[in-house]
Amino acid sequence: MAFFGNSSAKTTILAFLAMTALYISAVMAQDSAMAPSPTMVTGDGFAFPVSGVLVSSSMLVALVALMFH
Incomplete structure (x- = not known):
């Protein structure tokens, strides 16, 4: 890592990197509407073609x- 002279510069750079990372990785809320249920398939459950x-x-x-x- 490069030498920055004093610890306040390191702290400032680390804070800037942390804020940038938080800004880039912002989480967006998804639509809260419920997804429709799949339609039920009626018929022969699990047909086994071999006896x-x-x-x-x-x-x-x-x-x-x-x-x-």
Whole structure:
């Protein structure tokens, strides 16, 4: 850091930098209106295109293969 001679110059420069930083980073308030709710989607919740038997048998085969490895 550069030498400024006395501490009052350092204090003045630091105060100026702090005030500049506060001025630049001013926070603006956002619009306080509530956002509208999304419309509800009606229908088949979470449709699973593959049957549970196929998934279960696949998991069972993978578990057996892992045990015999």
